[in-house]
Amino acid sequence: xxxxxxxxxxxxxxxxxxxxxxxxxxxxxxxxxxxxxxxxxxxxxxxxxxxxxxxxxxxxxxxxxxxxxxxxxxxxxxxxxxxxxxxxxxxxxxxxxxxxxxxxxxxxxxxxxxxxxxxxxxxxxxxxxxxxxxxxxxxxxxxxxxxxxxxxxxxxxxxxxxxxxxxxxxxxxxxxxxxxxxxxxxxxxxxxxxxxxxxxxxxxxxxxxxxxxxxxxxxxxxxxxxxxxxxxxxxxxxxxxxxxxxxxxxxxxxxxxxxxxxxxxxxxxxxxxxxxxxxxxxxxxxxxxxxxxxxxxxxxxxxxxxxxxxxxxxxxxxxxxxxxxxxxxxxxxxxxxxxxxxxxxxxxxxxxxxxxxxxxxxxxxxxxxxxxxxxxxxxxxxxxxxxxxxxxxxxxxxxxxxxxxxxxxxxxxxxxxxxxxxxxxxxxxxxxxxxxxxxxxxxxxxxxxxxxxxxxxxxxxxxxxxx
Numbered sequence: 001x002x003x004x005x006x007x008x009x010x011x012x013x014x015x016x017x018x019x020x021x022x023x024x025x026x027x028x029x030x031x032x033x034x035x036x037x038x039x040x041x042x043x044x045x046x047x048x049x050x051x052x053x054x055x056x057x058x059x060x061x062x063x064x065x066x067x068x069x070x071x072x073x074x075x076x077x078x079x080x081x082x083x084x085x086x087x088x089x090x091x092x093x094x095x096x097x098x099x100x101x102x103x104x105x106x107x108x109x110x111x112x113x114x115x116x117x118x119x120x121x122x123x124x125x126x127x128x129x130x131x132x133x134x135x136x137x138x139x140x141x142x143x144x145x146x147x148x149x150x151x152x153x154x155x156x157x158x159x160x161x162x163x164x165x166x167x168x169x170x171x172x173x174x175x176x177x178x179x180x181x182x183x184x185x186x187x188x189x190x191x192x193x194x195x196x197x198x199x200x201x202x203x204x205x206x207x208x209x210x211x212x213x214x215x216x217x218x219x220x221x222x223x224x225x226x227x228x229x230x231x232x233x234x235x236x237x238x239x240x241x242x243x244x245x246x247x248x249x250x251x252x253x254x255x256x257x258x259x260x261x262x263x264x265x266x267x268x269x270x271x272x273x274x275x276x277x278x279x280x281x282x283x284x285x286x287x288x289x290x291x292x293x294x295x296x297x298x299x300x301x302x303x304x305x306x307x308x309x310x311x312x313x314x315x316x317x318x319x320x321x322x323x324x325x326x327x328x329x330x331x332x333x334x335x336x337x338x339x340x341x342x343x344x345x346x347x348x349x350x351x352x353x354x355x356x357x358x359x360x361x362x363x364x365x366x367x368x369x370x371x372x373x374x375x376x377x378x379x380x381x382x383x384x385x386x387x388x389x390x391x392x393x394x395x396x397x398x399x400x401x402x403x404x405x406x407x408x409x410x411x412x413x414x415x416x417x418x419x420x421x422x423x424x425x426x427x428x429x430x431x432x433x434x435x436x437x438x439x440x441x442x443x444x445x446x447x448x449x450x451x452x453x454x455x456x457x458x459x460x461x462x463x464x465x466x467x
Contacts, residue, residue: 016130017063019126020059020087020126021056023119023123024056024059025052025055027115027122028052028055028119029048030118031114031118032048032051034114035108035110035114039110042108042110042111043108043111044106045108046106046108047105047106050102050105051099054095054098054099054102055095055115057098058091058094058095058098062087062090062094063087065090066086066087066090080127080131081124081127081128083127084124084126085120085124087123088119088120089116089120091119092112092113092115092116095112096112099112135167138167138168138169139166144169144170144171145169145206146204146206147170147171147208147209148172148173148175148176148189148195148199148205148207148208148209149172149174149175149177149209149210150175150176150177150195150208150209150210150211150215150223151175151177151192151209151210151211151215151237152178152179152211153175153177153179153181153183154181155237156183156237157183159209160183160186172186173187173189173202174186174188174189175187176188176189176190176192176194176195177192178191178192192215192219193219195208195223196223196226199226199227199230199232203230205232206232206233207232207233207234207235208223208232208233208234209235209237210223210234210235210236211237211238238259248261249261249262262401262436262439262440263440263441264439264440265441265442265443266404266442271444275442275444275447276374276377278378279371279372279374279377279378282368282371283368283369283371283372286368287368287369287372291365291368294362298310298357298362301353302329302330302351302353302354305351305353305354306330306332306333306334306351306354307334308330308333308334309330310329311327311328311329311330312328312329312330312331312332313326313327313328314326315385316383316384316386316389316407317383317384317386317389317403318376318406319403319406319407320403321389321403323386324376324383325375326367326370326375326376326407327366327369327370328363328364328366328367329362329365329366330363331351331353331355331357331358331363332347332349332351333350333351335349360458361458367409368409374406375406376406376407376409377405377406377407377408377409378409378410378451379408379410379411379412379438379446379447379450380405380406380407380408380411381405381407381408381411381435381438381439382410382413382414383407392425392428392432395425396425396429396432397429397432398432398436399428399432401435401436401439402432402435402436402439404439405438405439405442410450410451410454411434411435411438411450412435412437412438412446413434413435415450415453415454415457416434418430418431418434
């Protein structure tokens, strides 16, 4: 039975690859005859046979580099589509390169690009049809893997629920447990001491999932060795994840495996360099061009409406919780509560132009100096007053995680509506969740997207929370 499953999977892989190559050949031949009919000059000198052989040979290493993602039992539609786009794009680049290196071969760019686009679209359609057919196939009981659980039922509950989706092609035979808890529909096959005899008597089992902390070292090693020697996939579940964050990330220190709660792209020196380069370029251009003009105009108006300094420097928490001075155009009359109380709607401390600056974000422009100096970034979690950091770090879970990156003039929370006064703890929790999402999902293009949305919101959308 087990060998039959392996042969079935291998046959499926070759069928999918054959279908891709047939689709590729069909696309190329169709594009060639289309252009030969409507624009013959674009395919003059093209040797269709050479193009076909090159296209099919180029596809073999591409398919090896990007294996068909839907063969992964947990593949989702968006992942399948993404892999199809990657496959078609890499194939086009490789084919261009090979044809360029071949002597006396005409390169028909229009034909090649059209073929690549058509192949990409048809490959996506083919993949989605294949995924639907494969799920139907698995729902009928074919291409299924038989698995057993070893450990306490409550620790297997989430995994069991996931495997109940028949689209993934898992058949959970039962569980070996020393505990009393049970899962509905999951048969108890015995205690953990009964696993090896069962596997010996039932060679059709493909995989074992066990919670390591519930077994003795000797039993665990014996089960692992038996699985390795009998073509049984062995999976170990770290049970303590049920008490922590379930989607922990795997990292390594030497040969030691470590689990960490989140991915942090900005821990990479390359990513920090890219982000810092953007900060320096944009802040330098702004400070050397528009800022001097803005400063003179703003300074004159502030001085006319309220005595005191033009720039308000306030201590705030930045990267790693370090304290820095955050610069703003002063928007309030000088008062003793500036470092304690948030601005509120209709706040009497604001003078008229100060209220206007806050609503249009003009008061934040001096923070480009902070960006240039390196205490802030263009994009990141907004820095808070020291008093508020102290308060919210005690009552908002994971509040301090937002300090793993530099604070920003604007951020993911702000462009999603979480800005201004926080009247309730829940509002700060929503803001913190958005900030943590940014910490975990940073990309250069995400920064560009946030900057663009900030400009659009500032110019065309009045934010009711901006006061």
